[in-house]
Structure formats: structure tokens, C-alpha cells
Amino acid sequence: MIRLSNAEENYLKVIYALTQEGLERINNQSIADKLVINPASVTDMLRRLDEKRLIDYSRSAGAQLTKDGFKLAAKTVRKHRLWETFLVEKLNFTWDEVHDVAEQLEHIQSDKLLDEIDKLLGHPKFDPHGDPIPDANGKLSRINASPLAEIPEGVKVKVISVGDNTTAFLRYLDKQGISLNGTITVKEIQAFDQSVLVEVKGKKEVFLSAEACKKIFVTK
């Protein structure tokens, strides 16, 4: 197997993520935004990844993962999410503490380590943020979830995943009593700003901003 640098893995991961998000064309700017780097740097790297046949890249078509690139990207994401799960399940981390550490751990090169962690955790399908963990072939379990922002008044739903893994957002959810698999009932959508009054776990009522509601994914 090819040995990639951390930077290369991070680029592949971002292209993978943007692809999952359904972007029609992965352009340099969006990659630069995600990685918080200069677009000029992206041009360089995309050319190198194209050289290595990990992506197909052209100015007009943007970047697309090749078969090899997809496999490597999925593996990095798999590692990231397995490590996050491990940290929460085995080492008393909370869901808002795991992202940054997993960003480092995902670059550790050891198939045995990955397999043993997976085994220890019982081959989990979802990470602590509800994101699916790619299996060894890169295949994802999918759950059909909608953003809370699209749920009409009166409907009771279950929280399936969150679309923002930053400490700030997750602590905000903690404060509101919102956690994975918890239930939420939409009480009142405010017409003027799309914020939503919800009942959390059948108890307290809280307001969630429209922004927050786009990042909370739920199902019936």
C-alpha cells in the first residue's frame, strides 16, 4: 500500500466529505475553505494527488476521487470515527472532546491497530456523533435522516446524528439536553426567524436557532 503524508490524507478526506455532502463539483475554493488554507496551495496539492492517481483533477471538472483515492479516504474516515468511538466508549471522553484527538489518531499507520480497535468496540456502525463508520471496504450504513429544520410542528422525532462536531456546538446541545437517540417534539416554528421551540425528552422546552436545526438530524 502507498504511504501518504498527513496532508495528503487530509485532502482526500475533505474531498470525500464534500462528495458525501453531494457537491456537484469539488472546487479548489471549497477545499481551501474546509482546510483553512490558501487556494493557491490547493492547486499544488491537487496536481500532486492527480499525479499519484488518487484523484482526477482538471480546472473544469474539479477534483474527483479515483477508486484508490476513495479507498484511502474512506479508510482515514473509518479510522477517525473508530477512534472517536473508542475514546467515548473506553476512555471516558465526551462527544465534544474527541474530534481534535481523532484528527491526530486517524493518521496512525497500523492495520492491526485499526482491526483490534474495531474488534474491541464490537464493529460499531456509528460514531459518537451519529456519523456512519465506513466498513473495511468503505461501505457506509445509511439511515434516512432529515434536518430538524424540515420537521413540521407537532411531530416527535429521534436525534440520529449531528452535522457539526465542534466543541462549541456540541456543548450547546448538551446545555439544551439534546443527545443522540434522544427524542424531540417540534412545538412551534417561529415565522420571523425560523427558530424552533422544541420539547426535549418529553420534559423541558427550549428554543433552537434555525442554524442549529439545520445541523441536527432526526428520524421518526
Place this chain on the structure above:
Amino acid sequence: MIRLSNAEENYLKVIYALTQEGLERINNQSIADKLVINPASVTDMLRRLDEKRLIDYSRSAGAQLTKDGFKLAAKTVRKHRLWETFLVEKLNFTWDEVHDVAEQLEHIQSDKLLDEIDKLLGHPKFDPHGDPIPDANGKLSRINASPLAEIPEGVKVKVISVGDNTTAFLRYLDKQGISLNGTITVKEIQAFDQSVLVEVKGKKEVFLSAEACKKIFVTK
């Protein structure tokens, strides 16, 4: 706390190790040998580490860890050895499989991670090779051990640690039936090459080369 690069941590670790080995003067050449890099590169890095007040460096006196440098080096060693212990204790690694992975894991930056691993393992004092794990203050448990090469004929000893963590050496020991805490009786020291005939665990007799005997540390 200061954030060091992996390379910087590796240099500090090597200086720490050479200091432990009792070298009177840590010179550029010995560092270059351990890291398998060019001595000219060492000069560069030692100056940078001196700049950062992690070592005191001069051509005549060589390199010495400062208080800060020592703390950081000990922490890296602590991480390395805790990870090795974790891999063996929790993830079914064998003692010959852990070194390279721990070389990567030792650079992960997360105090919580380190503390939780330590807690999970029950605050171990020694790693799978019998090397002492520095505590949070850099303090080492010491066991007075001698190389097997210095044990006279007829004496029965216990294996305490090994001075070479390479896969090759450890597999060799496995083959001979030698493991940590196992007993060895010195039967016959060969005059012509200092190789030693030993009885392992009161059963089979094997020959150990003089080289090997320098790397096996034992106690009575």
C-alpha cells in the same frame, strides 16, 4: 505548554536515552547514529533546541537536557511506553509488534488521552520490554538488573528487561523461549566466544550469543 514537532520530540527522546545509558558527553555523532541521519542535520537541530532552551548545547560540552527539555523528553518516553503497554494488554499485540506503532502514537498530543490510558492500565510501572515507565513527573522506577553476560555459571536468574526492542531480537527470544519474568540458569559459558548455554524455564537448553546476553537483563 510548548508544542513540539515530532522531529524535535525525537531528538529530545534520543538525548534522554543516551543520558540514561550513562554517556558522559552526548555528541552529535551518537545522536546522528541513533536517528540514522546526517551529523550536519544534527548540528542544525541542536542549535534550534538550544534556542528554545530545551537543551544546553556547545561544541565542547555536547548536548544536555535542560529542566524543560527533560520534562518533555520524559513525557514522550512515558507516552511511548504506556502505548506499548496498552497495545499488549488491551489489543492483543505481542512485544515484538509494538515498537513502530508506539513511535507514532507517542506524538499524539492529549493529556486526557494519556491520563485515561494510564488509568485504564492501572498505572503500570513497566512496559512490555521491562523498561520503566516514567511517572507524570518523569521519575523512573528502577530495578537493579545485570546483563546476562555478567552472570557466572550455575546461577539461576529472572529476566527483567531487554535492551533491544526490535522485532528481530524479540522474535529470536521468543524462539528460545525467553520471556519477561521467566527464569534462566546459566549452565556453561563458552570460553572461545563468550556464548552461553542456558536452561530456560527449567526445561530446554539453548545457546545464546554473547551479543544477545548483553541485551538480556536479569536479577536474582
Place this chain on the structure above:
DNA sequence: TTATTGATTTAGTCTAAACTAAATAAATTT
């Protein structure tokens, strides 16, 4: 003491991965 050997440093080069500023190309708005 001089010669030899070995260690260290200097000077210049290389690579990966970033940067800035300017130029060009493409897309959108007027």
C-alpha cells in the same frame, strides 16, 4: 611535533507544504 583520523560545522541544495501578490480565466450581474 606532526600526521592522521574522526567529529563538527559551513555552505549550499532539496522536498513538502504552506504562503503572498499578481495574472488569468470563468461566471454572474448590470
Place this chain on the structure above:
DNA sequence: AAATTTATTTAGTTTAGACTAAATCAATAA
């Protein structure tokens, strides 16, 4: 269609951390 905005690329720079070759310094041996 022209003007403006946005995206991309070019060209040149930077930094860390390595390299080589040559020069210098220090220690040891003849």
C-alpha cells in the same frame, strides 16, 4: 455585451528538516 466578481493559476518566497561536499577543529597516534 461589458463590467464586475469570484475562482484558479503562476511565480516567487518561506519554513522545517533533511541532504552532500568541503572546511575546520579536536583528539590520538606515529
